[in-house]
Amino acid sequence: MSPVPEKQIRREVARRRTFAIISHPDAGKTTMTEKLLLYGGAIHLAGSVKARKASRHATSDWMEIEKQRGISVTSSVMQFDYDGYCINILDTPGHQDFSEDTYRTLCAADAAVMLLDGAKGVEPQTIKLFQVCRLRHIPIFTFINKMDRAALPPLDLMDELEQVLGIFSYPMNWPIGRDGRFRGIYNRQSGKVEFFDEHSGDHGASKVKALSVDLASPDLPRELGSDADVQKLRDDITLLEEAGETFSLERVLKGELTPLFFGSALTNFGVETFLKAFLKMAPPPLDRSSNQGVIPSASPCFSGFVFKIQANMNPDHRDRLAFIRICSGAYEKNMEVRQVRTKKSIRLAQPQQFMAQDHKVVEEAYAGDIIGVFDPGIYRIGDSLCEGSEDIVFAGIPVFPPEHFAAISARDSMKRKQFLKGMEQLAQEGAIQIYKRPDIGTETFVVGVVGVLQFDVLEYRLRFEYNVDIRSQMLNYRYARWLKIHGKAEALVSDFDDLTLTSTTMKVLDAHERPVLLFESDWAINWVLERNRDIELVDIGEA
Numbered sequence: 295m296s297p298v299p300e301k302q303i304r305r306e307v308a309r310r311r312t313f314a315i316i317s318h319p320d321a322g323k324t325t326m327t328e329k330l331l332l333y334g335g336a337i338h339l340a341g342s343v344k345a346r347k348a349s350r351h352a353t354s355d356w357m358e359i360e361k362q363r364g365i366s367v368t369s370s371v372m373q374f375d376y377d378g379y380c381i382n383i384l385d386t387p388g389h390q391d392f393s394e395d396t397y398r399t400l401c402a403a404d405a406a407v408m409l410l411d412g413a414k415g416v417e418p419q420t421i422k423l424f425q426v427c428r429l430r431h432i433p434i435f436t437f438i439n440k441m442d443r444a445a446l447p448p449l450d451l452m453d454e455l456e457q458v459l460g461i462f463s464y465p466m467n468w469p470i471g472r473d474g475r476f477r478g479i480y481n482r483q484s485g486k487v488e489f490f491d492e493h494s495g496d497h498g499a500s501k502v503k504a505l506s507v508d509l510a511s512p513d514l515p516r517e518l519g520s521d522a523d524v525q526k527l528r529d530d531i532t533l534l535e536e537a538g539e540t541f542s543l544e545r546v547l548k549g550e551l552t553p554l555f556f557g558s559a560l561t562n563f564g565v566e567t568f569l570k571a572f573l574k575m576a577p578p579p580l581d582r583s584s585n586q587g588v589i590p591s592a593s594p595c596f597s598g599f600v601f602k603i604q605a606n607m608n609p610d611h612r613d614r615l616a617f618i619r620i621c622s623g624a625y626e627k628n629m630e631v632r633q634v635r636t637k638k639s640i641r642l643a644q645p646q647q648f649m650a651q652d653h654k655v656v657e658e659a660y661a662g663d664i665i666g667v668f669d670p671g672i673y674r675i676g677d678s679l680c681e682g683s684e685d686i687v688f689a690g691i692p693v694f695p696p697e698h699f700a701a702i703s704a705r706d707s708m709k710r711k712q713f714l715k716g717m718e719q720l721a722q723e724g725a726i727q728i729y730k731r732p733d734i735g736t737e738t739f740v741v742g743v744v745g746v747l748q749f750d751v752l753e754y755r756l757r758f759e760y761n762v763d764i765r766s767q768m769l770n771y772r773y774a775r776w777l778k779i780h781g782k783a784e785a786l787v788s789d790f791d792d793l794t795l796t797s798t799t800m801k802v803l804d805a806h807e808r809p810v811l812l813f814e815s816d817w818a819i820n821w822v823l824e825r826n827r828d829i830e831l832v833d834i835g836e837a
Contacts, residue, residue, distance in 0.1 A: 298624040303660060304592045306624070310662035311576050312382040314400050316427070317409035318417035322439040326409055326559040327372070327385045333566055334374035334381060371617065371664045373647050379573050382664050395602075398675065398724060400426050401691050402601045402619035402664065405576045408436045408552070409559075412445030416458045424459050427549065432580075434461065434552045435572050441469050442476045442490065442558040448530075455552065462551050464539045466571055467564065469556040470518065470527055477518065479556055479564060480509075480527060482534075483571070487517065490563050547577055579662030582621045584678075585687040589622050591661040596623035596631060597680040599688045600673050604666075605719045605759070614719065615646065615666035616673040621688065623681070625659040634678040634685045642667050642679075675724050695833050696727050696742025699769040699812065700749060703738040709762050710737070716760035717741075721805050726752055727774070729802035729810060732787055740802055740812070742774055771800065771812040773819060775831035785809045785829075794825040 317323040372383045384399045400406065406427045410416060427434055438451060445451075448469055455463045470487070471477035478489035485508050509531060515524045545551035553575060557564020579591040589597055602617035630641050645665040647656045659665050667673075680686040704713035717739055721728040726748060729740040743749060749766060756762045777785040779792070790801045790809060799822065800812040811831065813819050819831060 298594070298626065298658070300592070300594050303594060303624050306380070306660040307592050307662060308578050309378060310380045310382065310579055310660065311405070311573055312384070312403055312579060312619075312662045312664070313405040313407055313576060314384040314396075314403040315407045315409065316396065316400070316420070316423040318411070318414070318419040321409045321411045321414075321417070321420075322559045323409050324385060326407075326437065326439065326565070327383060329559050329562050329565045330381075330383060330569060331372060331374060332562075333569055334376040371666075373663070377570065377573065380663075381573075382662060384664070395724065396423060397426055397694065398601050398691050400430065400432075401689075402617075403432060404578070404580045404662065405433045405435065407572070408434050409439050410436065410451070412438050412440045412451070412556070413443060415446055415451055415454045421458065424461075428461075431549050433547050433549055433575075433577065435546075435568075435576065436463065436552045436554050437559075437564075437568055438469075438554065438556045439559050441556050442561055442563065445469075445476075448556065449533075452554065455554075461549070462539050462545075463554040464541045464551055465534060465554045465556070467556055467567065468527070468530060468534070471523065476558075477523070479567075480531065481567065482531075487514065488564075488567070489517065490558075490561070543575060546575060579621075579660075582688055584689070586684050589686060589688075591622050593622040594624075595680065595682040596625060596629065597621045597678070597686050597688075599679065599691075600675055600677040601691060603669060603673060603675060603723045605723060614669045614671075616669040616677075618645075618665050618667060618679065620659055620661050620663050620665065622661050624661075625656075625663075625665060627657050629681070631679045631681050632685070633672070634680065634687055635674065636672075637685075638672075640672070640679070644668065671722075674722070693724075693727075694744055695774045696744055697772060698744075698746050698749070699740060699742050699771040699774075701738050701767045701769060702741045702752070703765050705763045705765055707737075712760045713756070713762045713764070716756045716762055718805075720752060720755065725755075727804065729774075729804055729812070731800070731802055732790070740769070740800070742771075742812075769812075770798075770814050772815065773813040773833070775811050775813065775819065775833055776804075777809040777811055778830040778832060779826075779828055792826075793829070794822070796821055 315323050315327055372385065374381055384403055408420065408424065410420065424434070436455065438448070448465070452463050452465070455461055466483065467479040467481050469476065469479055476490055478487060480487050509528050515521050518524050518527070539551060542551060546553060553571070555564060555568040555571070557568060559565060581588045581590050598618045598620040600616045601619055603614070604617065605614045625642065625645060628641055628643055630639050632638070633640050644655050645659065645667050647654060647659065647663070647665060656665065676691045678687045702717070704710060717728055720726055727742040729742065731740065741752065753764055753766065756764055777789070779785045779789045785808070787803065787807070787809060795801070795811070796818045798814050799818055802810050802812060804810050811822070823829070823831065
């Protein structure tokens with residue numbers, strides 16, 4: 295049990311907010327992250343992910359390939375203080391090819407900020423990520439971005455949230471003007487009209503002119519420019535008050551109602567308003583379910599789980615860090631915890647906290663915080679860590695079956711050692727899933743990924759982080775299925791011999807030596823199930 299006073303633990307936990315930002319690609323997620331960091335004083339100049347040839351890049355896009363391509367391919371963790379709160383932002387990849395990293399990261403979040411492009415509304419990847427949030431029952435806060443450009447009618451966007459995502463919304467503010475004539479917002483909480491000035495202010499932020507006027511003020515027509523604009527705003531607000539949802543923080547925290555904000559991350563308009571309101575509404579670190587029941591976040595006993603492993607964040611040092619979400623209690627310098635999977639005692643020496651790639655050693659951390667510890671190869675994604683007499687095991691992190699496969703080998707056989715190390719470390723990160731055929735050696739791996747862009751990242755990172763060039767041959771397989779047989783929890787390699795398979799089905803072992811079958815079609819899966827009555831094919835597992 296931590297010697298940190300319980301009163302201090304409760305106070306520190308109460309001021310923490312840990313959330314992920316999710317969106318479809320190009321909705322402005324990384325730009326939004328940059329502006330939040332700007333307000334927190336964590337950075338002094340916001341980078342744009344669009345400026346691919348500029349010297350400035352988004353803070354959260356720290357990988358070289360991210361800087362070159364202008365996309366996020368891995369989750370970033372950033373912590374900063376703002377207005378008395380300690381904020382942990384988990385910036386996730388928006389591209390569907392890297393969605394598995396996003397799913398894992400959402401397991402470490404207590405809330406989600408969902409960004410929508412005002413002109414495009416709810417997009418396919420947004421739907422997938424929203425469904426993960428819904429399964430975890432975490433509250434969702436929505437920011438309609440790019441309102442300084444042509445956008446859909448706000449009522450249509452609200453209807454889309456309800457019809458497509460099945461969640462009701464409550465606008466915290468309301469946009470004035472659209473179709474490229476964005477004038478500002480009406481703040482429903484303050485009763486003020488805030489006007490948008492497209493001319494840049496400090497740090498690239500738009501200037502905000504807030505008027506202390508209500509909707510009945512005679513000064514409003516002069517500020518808006520026409521009586522018609524004033525009447526449209528008044529009609530919209532009347533409709534919201536009479537026919538819209540009633541605000542309920544209880545429903546928000548259950549994930550049944552999403553607070554809705556309008557603004558522009560690029561120009562910084564509406565971002566500070568959103569941040570202040572979000573911090574007041576968002577929950578502090580949530581209690582977590584485990585095999586020992588619900589673990590209160592303010593419990594004095596330390597517990598946490600590994601949700602991400604990242605190699606080579608500092609290429610000069612070839613470091614490898616395990617990211618731990620603290621679920622309860624407090625971390626103290628050099629504390630010892632038990633790794634539940636191995637039953638071993640581990641000293642958490644020199645943990646790091648992050649500003650994307652940059653990190654610093656911390657003396658203490660609390661529930662809700664994300665810390666990184668040096669990993670000599672002992673951690674796995676999903677590992678639970680705890681102190682005390684109870685072995686606390688938190689819910690497993692899903693492993694999604696890959697949909698694209700390739701045979702990967704090193705071009706230079708003299709670099710076999712670097713090749714094996716790189717493949718092993720990248721697989722442990724969860725960036726790829728590697729399989730080996732039991733009948734051949736480890737000169738060639740079968741690699742499975744959720745999205746084909748992951749093959750590009752694999753080739754790039756092996757070349758620049760491990761100095762290995764590879765050969766890659768795409769395979770026709772589309773499905774990977776974990777094998778269970780004769781009612782046993784895990785199949786054995788010898789069980790392969792008892793199976794009747796199609797000529798195209800491939801037998802492989804995953805990174806944990808578990809039997810896996812690779813199939814080219816649904817027909818092949820059904821054919822095997824019909825002829826092997828004692829087996830079960832599992833399409834999703836846990837790390």
